[in-house]
Amino acid sequence: MSTDPIQSAALFERAQRVIPGGVNSPVRAFRAVGGTPRFISRAEGAYLYDADGRRYIDYIGSWGPMILGHGHPAVLEAVCRAAADGLSFGAPTEREVELAEEILKLVPSMEQVRLVSSGTEAAMSAIRLARGATGRPMLIKFEGCYHGHADALLVKAGSGLATFGNPTSAGVPPEVVQHTLVLEYNNVEQLEEAFALHGSDLACVMIEPIAGNMNFVRASLPFMRRLRELCTEHGALLVFDEVMTGFRVGLASAQGLYAAAIPGFRPDLSVFGKVIGGGMPLAAFGGPRAVMQHLAPVGAVYQAGTLSGNPVATACGLATLRELQKPGFFEELSRKTRLLVDGLAGAARDAGVPLAVDCEGGMFGFFLAESLPQNYATVMATDRERFNRFFHGMLERGVYLAPALYEAGFVSAAHSDADLAATVDAAREALRAG
Numbered sequence: 001m002s003t004d005p006i007q008s009a010a011l012f013e014r015a016q017r018v019i020p021g022g023v024n025s026p027v028r029a030f031r032a033v034g035g036t037p038r039f040i041s042r043a044e045g046a047y048l049y050d051a052d053g054r055r056y057i058d059y060i061g062s063w064g065p066m067i068l069g070h071g072h073p074a075v076l077e078a079v080c081r082a083a084a085d086g087l088s089f090g091a092p093t094e095r096e097v098e099l100a101e102e103i104l105k106l107v108p109s110m111e112q113v114r115l116v117s118s119g120t121e122a123a124m125s126a127i128r129l130a131r132g133a134t135g136r137p138m139l140i141k142f143e144g145c146y147h148g149h150a151d152a153l154l155v156k157a158g159s160g161l162a163t164f165g166n167p168t169s170a171g172v173p174p175e176v177v178q179h180t181l182v183l184e185y186n187n188v189e190q191l192e193e194a195f196a197l198h199g200s201d202l203a204c205v206m207i208e209p210i211a212g213n214m215n216f217v218r219a220s221l222p223f224m225r226r227l228r229e230l231c232t233e234h235g236a237l238l239v240f241d242e243v244m245t246g247f248r249v250g251l252a253s254a255q256g257l258y259a260a261a262i263p264g265f266r267p268d269l270s271v272f273g274k275v276i277g278g279g280m281p282l283a284a285f286g287g288p289r290a291v292m293q294h295l296a297p298v299g300a301v302y303q304a305g306t307l308s309g310n311p312v313a314t315a316c317g318l319a320t321l322r323e324l325q326k327p328g329f330f331e332e333l334s335r336k337t338r339l340l341v342d343g344l345a346g347a348a349r350d351a352g353v354p355l356a357v358d359c360e361g362g363m364f365g366f367f368l369a370e371s372l373p374q375n376y377a378t379v380m381a382t383d384r385e386r387f388n389r390f391f392h393g394m395l396e397r398g399v400y401l402a403p404a405l406y407e408a409g410f411v412s413a414a415h416s417d418a419d420l421a422a423t424v425d426a427a428r429e430a431l432r433a434g
């Protein structure tokens with residue numbers, strides 16, 4: 001249908017000589033779907049432009065942060081002003097306090113917050129804090145959830161609940177993951193068993209409340225309710241990794257949704273990233289004062305960062321969070337996302353292709369399957385060949401979806417109804433073509 005992306009192909013060649021795999025983060029290389037990754041030269045509103053001058057409607061949004069769309073004027077102005085005042089001081093600034101206050105105002109489960117530079121760093125630090133605060137070594141994570149690439153989290157399930165996980169990356173010695181237990185998402189029975197066996201050694205359970213790293217899978221209410229009860233009963237901290245869902249599924253984040261459905265619900269610690277940086281390197285973790293006081297310099301749990309709370313990144317994050325709080329922001333964003341997924345479901349019906357969809361706020365998922373998966377194994381059993389054809393069919397038609405079937409999608413405030421309608425038309429064509 002379309003010609004090859006000549007400039008992107010040339011840049012990819014050049015990149016592979018000097019950067020492993022030609023990319024600075026693996027999923028960008030298109031390994032899951034094949035083909036040439038597009039090198040992006042600029043972005044504006046809902047669109048990406050590649051090195052060959054082609055325009056794409058962007059449903060990645062830098063993997064979540066660009067909730068306002070690219071180049072939002074208020075954000076750009078805040079960034080330029082902050083940059084003119086200095087790029088980094090290595091000393092505290094008023095804006096860090098402002099951003100912390102802003103985040104705490106929106107997340108009632110947290111009384112204090114520490115700013116860092118990446119989601120990986122925030123998740124890793126939250127685990128160290130949980131271990132330091134409880135004096136316990138073990139943690140539970142769930143298969144299909146991603147919490148960044150800290151050693152202790154690069155692990156898959158072992159052969160049973162009494163055994164610990166195996167590293168999923170070379171360079172992680174088995175001893176480093178020997179305290180990490182990996183369970184199936186949404187499996188209440190396994191959770192009960194794991195707590196019965198290890199409850200008194202558990203520092204924390206870390207979870208993506210809506211798992212965006214296996215496309216879009218919600219933790220069921222019974223599962224979340226039981227998880228909260230078990231953590232409380234056994235004195236383990238419940239850690240919500242909201243790096244993706246935070247200020248993306250709603251102003252109150254995913255924890256707000258669970259709190260609305262389960263009376264009195266709140267996580268013990270929360271991890272944020274992506275949207276709170278608005279596209280700059282910024283992330284955070286926080287919780288009750290009593291727990292956060294275990295952090296250096298007041299407490300014994302060490303954690304630090306040269307660029308933590310960077311003045312330009314905090315300006316970008318603050319400007320972004322302020323836009324999200326304008327009246328009706330999430331109502332309008334949710335309406336658009338719903339319009340998109342309903343459109344995709346309709347297009348699939350027209351083409352006679354099974355497609356299950358879900359969304360919340362500005363985040364969505366779609367599966368080439370009859371029904372919504374509840375765990376990682378079911379996600380990975382959806383039609384991969386068809387997904388890959390669909391991905392490329394959409395890319396050729398100017399729609400940039402995440403290049404792997406286990407990634408979530410994102411709609412921004414800059415997407416117009418016309419963009420969404422064009423996307424649905426492209427999907428109908430792509431699905432009909434096979």
Ligand SMILES: *Cc1c(COP(=O)(O)O)cnc(C)c1O
Pocket residue numbers: 117118119120121123146147148149208212213241242243244273274283
């Ligand atoms: C992206 C992501 C991370 C890692 O954040 P980085 O900034 O890429 O290090 C952690 N947890 C979740 C849920 C994420 O989506």
